[in-house]
Structures are given as structure tokens and as C-alpha cells.
Amino acid sequence: MNLDEPKGLTIGEVARRAGFGIETVRFYERNGLIDEPPRRLSGYRQYPESVISRLRFIKRAKELGFSLREIKELLSLRVDPTATCSDIRGRAEAKIADIHGRILALERMKDVLTRLTGSCVEAGPVSECPILEALDREDRG
Amino acid sequence: MNLDEPKGLTIGEVARRAGFGIETVRFYERNGLIDEPPRRLSGYRQYPESVISRLRFIKRAKELGFSLREIKELLSLRVDPTATCSDIRGRAEAKIADIHGRILALERMKDVLTRLTGSCVEAGPVSECPILEALDREDRG
DNA sequence: CTTGACTCCGTAGTATAGTCCAGGGTCTAT
DNA sequence: ATAGACCCTGGACTATACTACGGAGTCAAG
Numbered sequence A, B: 001m002n003l004d005e006p007k008g009l010t011i012g013e014v015a016r017r018a019g020f021g022i023e024t025v026r027f028y029e030r031n032g033l034i035d036e037p038p039r040r041l042s043g044y045r046q047y048p049e050s051v052i053s054r055l056r057f058i059k060r061a062k063e064l065g066f067s068l069r070e071i072k073e074l075l076s077l078r079v080d081p082t083a084t085c086s087d088i089r090g091r092a093e094a095k096i097a098d099i100h101g102r103i104l105a106l107e108r109m110k111d112v113l114t115r116l117t118g119s120c121v122e123a124g125p126v127s128e129c130p131i132l133e134a135l136d137r138e139d140r141g
Numbered sequence C: 001c002t003t004g005a006c007t008c009c010g011t012a013g014t015a016t017a018g019t020c021c022a023g024g025g026t027c028t029a030t
Numbered sequence D: 001a002t003a004g005a006c007c008c009t010g011g012a013c014t015a016t017a018c019t020a021c022g023g024a025g026t027c028a029a030g
Helices: A013-020 A022-030 A052-063 A070-079 A083-116 A129-134 B011-018 B021-031 B048-063 B068-079 B085-118 B130-136
Strands: none
Touching: A013 A022, A013 A052, A022 A052, A022 B085, A052 A070, A052 B130, A070 A083, A070 B130, A083 A129, A083 B085, A083 B130, A129 B048, A129 B068, A129 B085, B011 B021, B011 B048, B048 B068, B068 B085, B085 B130
16 A cells, blocks of 8 residues: 555654654544544554644643643634634633632642641651641641 | 340441541442441441541541542551651651642643733634634743 | 564553442331 | 331442553555
């Protein structure tokens, strides 16, 4: 086979250039994050260049804390002629609020832990560990 | 059955008092977070009161960001005669560092998103959305 | 023509932390 | 005695995001 088909990119090239594993690229295809590409007669996927930017979009959105489900929605909005920029901004703002909430929760955890470790200066046995005692007690305020 | 066996707590009472579901209590037992309790002749679990404080310990440690695996380690350390309070403090400090790192990562995400939403004030079509454009571009700094 | 790298597919496994189900048996109050 | 609430087991299922595997076919270079 392989006469003069316009070959495009193999999945390996795509994966390498986008910074994902091959299995991940196929996973994204199965989950509708990237289009199913045309195939060679052999069945090999033939990707257009555009898949690279699509994957990089996914990568950056992931880095911003969007889940694959949310990224899929962003990608749908992008091609939806009735969607507006404020729809996207809404997603971004919701994500900011979500991240903010997670930060607050983590800071509360960190504050409690910091207070507990501050109370633990002895090198004594665990039976007298103030951290464990605090976890045993009802109150933690 | 049920002559004059000292009955203890049923799993339902335990779950309710500790604030978990019954299935979760069994799950914790399977995973070694709580001891296997004695049984009635019928097979019903008969919990001692102490399981309640054990489960509350687990709940509070979870609230502080410890995974079940880590909580299991804390529980092991607690009964390890060679462990010292500083072993526990080490876990707590590692967790603080872990949480701190996660907070920083989330703050970076939040900052980028905030900057992106700031650039998006128009109610235009998604084709001109600066947020999507930013996700398409290479740079995000 | 052979070799080694690459690709195909479907399925299954990883990790975390549960949650639910069927099809039984048991307990308690009336 | 019987209704209804409770409990038992093992296994399957949820969600997220991959990652690995077997066994086959394909591609490109020497």
C-alpha cells in the first residue's frame, strides 16, 4: 500500500509534538476531544496539522484546572454559532470560583496542620503526641 | 439466637454516630482502617464503643487532607512503640508542604484565568473570544 | 528480504474513595 | 407469627484520567 496518499501525521508524531502519550491521544479520540482522523488503507491514522493545536489547547486548559468534560464543553462552545464570548467567560469565572473554593479549603487544612505541628515540639513517644491527641478530640477549632 | 451476648453496637449505629455510610464502614474494615469486630452468632458485627473515636479520627484526618493510605500509616504509627512524636510531626509537615504546593498551583491557575477573563469584556461571538484565543496561542505568560 | 520500529484493536488494569445491588438471613415490636 | 427494619456476602459499578497488554499487521531502511 502507501502509494501516493497524502500521509499527514502519524499518531506517534502527533503524540510527541503535543506532549502526550499515544494511548492518551487515542483516549482523547474515543472520548470525543479530538476528531476521528482519516485513515490510510492500512488503517493508520493520518492526522492533519490542526490536531496539534487542538491537543495543545487541551493541554493548556488542563493546566488551568479544567476537567476533560469541561474542556469538551469549551471545544463545543467554540464551534457553536449561537455561543457568545460571555458563555466562555462564564465557564472561566465558574472555574475561578471553583479554584478559589479549593484554595480556601486547602488553606484551612494547612492552618490547622500548622497549628498542630506547632504544638508538637517534643521528641516523645506517639502516645503523647499532641497531633494525634488533637485528632482524637472532638474539637479542632 | 441472641441469648445474652453482650451486643455492642451494630454497624448501622456506628455509621450513624460516626457520620459515615454503612458501606463505607465496611469498606474501611476491608481496607484495614478499622479492626474486624467480633460477630454475633448471626454474623452481625458487634462493635465496641472505641470504633466511634477511631472513625472520627479518620474523618478529621480526611478533613485535613490525608488520604486513606496516609491515615492508615498514622494509625499504624500510633500503635508502634518505636515511633516517636516527631514521626507524626514529619507526616504533618510533609502534608503541609504538599498542601502548600497544591495551593500554589491553584493560585497560578486562578491568576491566569482571572487575567483571561479580564481581557474578555465583549459580548461578541466565540470566534473572537480572547480566552479561547489565549488557549490557542503558545504563550500564556 | 529482513529487521526493528511503529501502529492497529479491544480489553483490562491502575489509583482513589466509595456506592449499589441481589438475594438471602435476622431482629424486634406488635 | 409476622411485618418491617436491619444486616450479611460477593461482586459490580461510579467517576477521573489515563496506562498497559496481547497479538496482529505495516512501514521504512539497509
